[in-house]
Amino acid sequence: MSKAIPCVRVRYSYLPQQFQDSEEILNAIRAHLVNCQFTLGPEVEQFERSFAALIGARYAVGVGSGTDALALSLKALGIGHGDEVITAANTFIATVGAIHSTGARPVLVDVRPDFTIDPALIERALTPRTKAIIPVHLTGEMADMDPLLELAGRRGLPVVEDACQAIGARYKDRAAGTLGAFGAFSLHPLKNLNVWGDAGVIVTNEARFDRQLRLLRNHGLSGRDEVEILGVNSRLDSIQAIVGNRLMAQAESITEQRIANAARYDRAFAALEGDITLPPRRPEVRRVFHLYQIYARRRDDLYRFLLEEGIEAKIHYPIPLPLQRGLQPLGYHPGDFPETERQSASCITLPVDQHLSQDELDLVVDTVTRFYREG
Numbered sequence: 120m121s122k123a124i125p126c127v128r129v130r131y132s133y134l135p136q137q138f139q140d141s142e143e144i145l146n147a148i149r150a151h152l153v154n155c156q157f158t159l160g161p162e163v164e165q166f167e168r169s170f171a172a173l174i175g176a177r178y179a180v181g182v183g184s185g186t187d188a189l190a191l192s193l194k195a196l197g198i199g200h201g202d203e204v205i206t207a208a209n210t211f212i213a214t215v216g217a218i219h220s221t222g223a224r225p226v227l228v229d230v231r232p233d234f235t236i237d238p239a240l241i242e243r244a245l246t247p248r249t250k251a252i253i254p255v256h257l258t259g260e261m262a263d264m265d266p267l268l269e270l271a272g273r274r275g276l277p278v279v280e281d282a283c284q285a286i287g288a289r290y291k292d293r294a295a296g297t298l299g300a301f302g303a304f305s306l307h308p309l310k311n312l313n314v315w316g317d318a319g320v321i322v323t324n325e326a327r328f329d330r331q332l333r334l335l336r337n338h339g340l341s342g343r344d345e346v347e348i349l350g351v352n353s354r355l356d357s358i359q360a361i362v363g364n365r366l367m368a369q370a371e372s373i374t375e376q377r378i379a380n381a382a383r384y385d386r387a388f389a390a391l392e393g394d395i396t397l398p399p400r401r402p403e404v405r406r407v408f409h410l411y412q413i414y415a416r417r418r419d420d421l422y423r424f425l426l427e428e429g430i431e432a433k434i435h436y437p438i439p440l441p442l443q444r445g446l447q448p449l450g451y452h453p454g455d456f457p458e459t460e461r462q463s464a465s466c467i468t469l470p471v472d473q474h475l476s477q478d479e480l481d482l483v484v485d486t487v488t489r490f491y492r493e494g
């Protein structure tokens with residue numbers, strides 16, 4: 120007999136709620152049909168200006184995705200075949216894929232319990248071929264940037280921040296994306312600032328990088344007919360820029376609500392010490408909870424229980440990235456990244472988005488509590 124499918128009581132994806140009333144966005148898209156500037160144009164420029172202001176960076180360049188934001192940043196630094204780029208072992212595949220797409224070799228370094236690259240382990244991964252470091256602000260947490268920037272500065276290595284999960288995050292009151300030479304952001308539908316498809320942004324404070332990125336994302340064209348360098352087609356889509364322009368004003372309230380929801384969970388789960396362990400909550404970081412991820416005893420059983428109870432928990436990421444089949448050419452083995460492997464085995468992600476009701480948050484807490492209290 121087939122098992123009954125549980126009805127969803129707390130959903131993970133909030134997109135139908137977020138976009139149920141989108142008349143304003145649709146009207147803006149209709150108005151766009153008057154000028155028909157479907158590539159680049161005023162909507163993209165407006166988005167770039169607003170995004171730079173939101174982050175507090177001098178320049179923002181809209182591109183096709185967060186993955187492209189990383190790859191083009193590396194290309195702007197002249198990184199390619201024969202080079203190595205260091206990044207975190209626990210990240211979404213896109214970080215490693217972006218490095219690989221430039222022809223450079225991704226070199227992985229283990230993370231700390233707060234999910235970010237361990238600066239103390241970077242030194243031993245350096246070789247004469249190392250050309251850049253990409254810290255990943257995973258889950259909306261921020262990497263420990265001071266020691267990382269100190270090391271990078273000492274070795275003359277540029278830093279590209281993977282801030283794809285971290286719009287609005289801050290480290291010692293400095294915004295994610297503004298501490299390195301480049302900050303790469305994703306506007307993917309499930310990110311905190313989300314559009315209706317793929318899109319990304321790069322921020323930088325240097326005029327020469329801004330110019331280089333604008334060339335790289337548009338075939339290297341400096342005008343209609345002149346190719347200045349070899350580039351690609353990775354322009355921010357105008358329709359996505361229109362969506363982004365309408366959402367920008369909500370970015371801060373979305374972030375605040377996620378932080379408030381996470382604080383509520385943190386307070387409740389403190390009572391489950393021993394069963395639930397919260398990641399370190401460093402006071403110098405404003406984490407923005409793209410994901411609310413915690414350590415759970417008997418994680419797999421809890422995960423199954425939550426799904427059976429209609430709570431759409433997730434696992435980020437069930438297979439440690441360095442051990443994925445597609446990464447075998449990099450030659451990593453079980454045991455190489457103990458903290459990354461521990462996180463794969465023991466972390467669970469709970470819904471934390473801005474559209475959750477207080478009842479839904481309570482239901483998540485009650486269900487997790489019931490799992491441990493009732494065995």
Ligand SMILES: Cc1ncc(COP(=O)(O)O)c(C=O)c1O
Pocket residue numbers: 184185186187210211213214255257281283284304305306307317318319
């Ligand atoms: C850490 C990280 N880096 C890079 C990316 C790539 O972003 P995109 O999906 O927009 O290409 C993502 C997206 O999920 C991500 O989470």
